[in-house]
Amino acid sequence: MTTTLAxxxxxxxxxxxxxxxxxxxxLKKFMKTSEDFFLSGRSIPAWVAGLAFISANLGAQEVIxxxxxxxxxxxxxSHFYWLGAIPAMVFVGIFMxxxxxxxxxxxxxxxxxxxxxxxxxxxxxxxxxxMTVLSSGISxxxxxxxxxxxxxxxxxxxxxxxSSEWIFHAxxxxxxxxxxxxxxxxxxxxxxxxxxxxxxxxxAGFLPLVLLGLKNVGGWDGLRHSLPTGFTHAWVGMSQASxxxxxxxxFGLAMGLGFVLSFGYWCTDFLVVQRAMAAxxxxxxxxxxxxxxxxxxxxxxxxxxxxxxxxxxxxxxxxAAQPGKAATATSWPSKGLIPAEAEKDPKTGEMVPKYLRQxxxxxxxxxxxxxxxxxxxxxxxxxxxxxxxxxxGMLGLGLTALLASFMSGMAGNITAFNTVGTYDxxxxxxxxxxxxxxxxxxxQLATLFGTIVSIAxxxxxxxxxxxxxxxxxxxxxxxxxxxxxxLLGMFWKRTTGHGAFFxxxxxxxxxxxxxxxxxxxxxxxxxxxxxxANLHTFPSEMAQNFWLAIFAWTTCFLVTIAxxxxxxxxxxxxxxxxxxxxTEKPREDHLSWYKRPLALGIVVLIMTAAxxxxxx
Amino acid sequence: MNLDxxxxxxxxxxxxxGLLVIYxxxxxxxxxxxxxNININLWWGLAxxxxxxxxxxxxxxxxxxxxSSTP
Numbered sequence: 001m002t003t004t005l006a007x008x009x010x011x012x013x014x015x016x017x018x019x020x021x022x023x024x025x026x027l028k029k030f031m032k033t034s035e036d037f038f039l040s041g042r043s044i045p046a047w048v049a050g051l052a053f054i055s056a057n058l059g060a061q062e063v064i065x066x067x068x069x070x071x072x073x074x075x076x077x078s079h080f081y082w083l084g085a086i087p088a089m090v091f092v093g094i095f096m097x098x099x100x101x102x103x104x105x106x107x108x109x110x111x112x113x114x115x116x117x118x119x120x121x122x123x124x125x126x127x128x129x130x131m132t133v134l135s136s137g138i139s140x141x142x143x144x145x146x147x148x149x150x151x152x153x154x155x156x157x158x159x160x161x162x163s164s165e166w167i168f169h170a171x172x173x174x175x176x177x178x179x180x181x182x183x184x185x186x187x188x189x190x191x192x193x194x195x196x197x198x199x200x201x202x203x204a205g206f207l208p209l210v211l212l213g214l215k216n217v218g219g220w221d222g223l224r225h226s227l228p229t230g231f232t233h234a235w236v237g238m239s240q241a242s243x244x245x246x247x248x249x250x251f252g253l254a255m256g257l258g259f260v261l262s263f264g265y266w267c268t269d270f271l272v273v274q275r276a277m278a279a280x281x282x283x284x285x286x287x288x289x290x291x292x293x294x295x296x297x298x299x300x301x302x303x304x305x306x307x308x309x310x311x312x313x314x315x316x317x318x319x320a321a322q323p324g325k326a327a328t329a330t331s332w333p334s335k336g337l338i339p340a341e342a343e344k345d346p347k348t349g350e351m352v353p354k355y356l357r358q359x360x361x362x363x364x365x366x367x368x369x370x371x372x373x374x375x376x377x378x379x380x381x382x383x384x385x386x387x388x389x390x391x392x393g394m395l396g397l398g399l400t401a402l403l404a405s406f407m408s409g410m411a412g413n414i415t416a417f418n419t420v421g422t423y424d425x426x427x428x429x430x431x432x433x434x435x436x437x438x439x440x441x442x443x444q445l446a447t448l449f450g451t452i453v454s455i456a457x458x459x460x461x462x463x464x465x466x467x468x469x470x471x472x473x474x475x476x477x478x479x480x481x482x483x484x485x486x487l488l489g490m491f492w493k494r495t496t497g498h499g500a501f502f503x504x505x506x507x508x509x510x511x512x513x514x515x516x517x518x519x520x521x522x523x524x525x526x527x528x529x530x531x532x533a534n535l536h537t538f539p540s541e542m543a544q545n546f547w548l549a550i551f552a553w554t555t556c557f558l559v560t561i562a563x564x565x566x567x568x569x570x571x572x573x574x575x576x577x578x579x580x581x582x583t584e585k586p587r588e589d590h591l592s593w594y595k596r597p598l599a600l601g602i603v604v605l606i607m608t609a610a611x612x613x614x615x616x
Numbered sequence: 617m618n619l620d621x622x623x624x625x626x627x628x629x630x631x632x633x634g635l636l637v638i639y640x641x642x643x644x645x646x647x648x649x650x651x652x653n654i655n656i657n658l659w660w661g662l663a664x665x666x667x668x669x670x671x672x673x674x675x676x677x678x679x680x681x682x683x684s685s686t687p
Contacts, residue, residue, distance in 0.1 A: 011635065012632060012635065015632060016628070016632075019628045023624055026619055026624075030619070047687070197621070197625050198668075200625055201627070201628075204660075205668075208656060212651055212656065352620070389653055390650060392643070392647055393643065394636070394651070394656050394657055394660060397636070480642070
């Protein structure tokens with residue numbers, strides 16, 4: 001592969017890093033109280049909080065993963081935005097933010113304690129804290145791997161006389177030190193400010209990529225003509241699992257993704273909710289997710305489109321990063337810019353292209369023309385697009401945008417971790433009566449601790465892939481039912497603490513049981529499911545995942561109601577500001593219409609519906 | 617907060633844009649075969665300069681008018 005990085009590319013990266021750390025230093029003097037450190041003193045304007053709201057979620061999984069998914073499944077990937085994010089963002093802004101912001105809680109787990117009880121908070125705080133450090137570790141690992149594959153630091157390492165084996169370790173440590181540095185210095189404000197900066201940088205780096213790519217393939221029409229029809233329609237063929245690339249039917253998609261998973265993430269995950277809680281007023285807090293929804297709905301054009309363009313191009317060998325061999329490999333199979341994955345040939349020990357196999361044997365799976373089908377490394381869609389279209393100079397900017405996306409995802413997790421770690425674990429269970437200064441110090445310590453654990457998680461993930469998969473699976477079980485608890489807690493005042501706690505536990509158990517009894521097509525019993533028995537086979541892993549979420553959510557919903565009816569409810573006066581029916585509605589008639597959350601929410605939903613119609 | 621985020625964003629984009637424009641002027645035109653023979657450094661650098669200028673202008677204007685308030 002020919003990476004042509006020159007001094008200007010490194011200069012661009014250095015300038016970016018200087019600004020990121022500079023913001024941390026500039027904010028240090030404003031960190032006077034723990035509210036400043038953990039909640040930005042509740043002083044962030046709505047548009048800043050809104051951009052940080054989507055940027056915190058714009059980590060590695062988003063940019064690399066969505067382009068990969070675009071290359072694999074086509075424009076249907078945009079369901080993760082238009083169906084799987086926007087409606088939930090509108091809901092959290094209009095209906096849920098009054099309770100998060102109005103209750104003056106510092107975190108989502110703290111809201112659970114105010115509304116329910118200590119044990120529900122503890123359960124949520126501990127699983128959430130573990131999950132954030134794990135995701136930031138995975139982000140770190142993905143970034144280090146990418147830096148190695150793209151040979152970004154090869155030239156500076158060679159000129160310093162260092163072995164290239166150290167690049168991986170240096171990348172992990174470097175990313176950790178930078179994120180640690182600016183969060184440690186400037187707390188949440190620093191993370192939020194950098195997220196906004198990173199947001200603009202990501203747009204600046206990827207927008208020209210999409211424009212050049214589209215021009216190259218002849219615009220949207222040219223793209224449509226060079227791809228199979230299913231790839232440029234989001235809804236055609238969705239009525240049945242067998243007729244669309246996702247392998248999901250419309251009910252599973254709408255309920256599983258559009259309702260349970262999406263509302264569970266955008267409405268209850270403290271990582272994003274924290275950004276809105278830092279806003280300067282109730283109206284700003286409610287507008288935060290709504291403002292975020294507007295760029296969010298156009299993100300498919302920025303992150304999915306490069307994946308589509310990458311497979312629409314004729315196979316280009318020399319510019320493509322190939323995971324296994326050097327660029328001299330003459331006949332490495334590829335789909336547009338996306339090369340096949342590499343695997344070790346057991347006989348010769350050489351790296352060869354990985355091909356798909358028939359279930360339960362080593363025989364290759366052949367397509368209609370009798371050709372071998374390969375497993376493509378879709379995660380290289382964005383990196384290879386950058387290398388293909390950007391000359392020296394712009395390449396530096398594109399790679400900086402990529403680094404920015406990794407860092408904003410990592411910092412989002414670290415700030416959510418230090419807040420929950422300090423307020424919901426340390427203050428709740430270890431030391432209740434510290435001074436305000438003491439808690440800032442603990443917050444900084446938690447930042448350091450979270451970063452070290454993330455590094456450990458990154459190395460663990462590099463060593464034992466299965467352990468990480470298993471952990472993520474378990475967290476999936478914990479998260480799936482969560483929205484049922486919040487929905488009941490906020491809108492039904494009869495819900496009790498015991499109901500919430502046992503509802504969550506049984507929802508998680510239901511998810512685990514569901515997983516142990518079903519399998520996606522083409523997989524054997526194991527991490528993919530079916531370890532007790534196989535009662536049902538889903539057409540795809542995504543379908544299994546969506547139905548698991550539906551099942552867990554319903555279980556939690558029903559058990560919470562049942563247990564609540566048999567346990568003693570709290571008195572109305574204790575629930576003021578925590579439950580819909582007992583909370584005064586925020587007054588907004590003095591605002592101009594476009595500043596009112598409800599009006600903004602309706603505009604956002606109409607725009608999203610229009611996008612769905614255009615790309616049906 | 618006393619630091620308006622628009623100022624650092626503006627300054628970052630002014631420096632990155634300026635750098636790309638200068639590089640675009642002096643670079644070997646041969647490298648632009650990748651970007652469909654468009655001098656992307658020059659043009660996108662100009663776009664970044666405009667954006668950086670707008671951000672800096674609004675960031676600084678607000679700081680001057682109302683030193684420590686939020687809208």
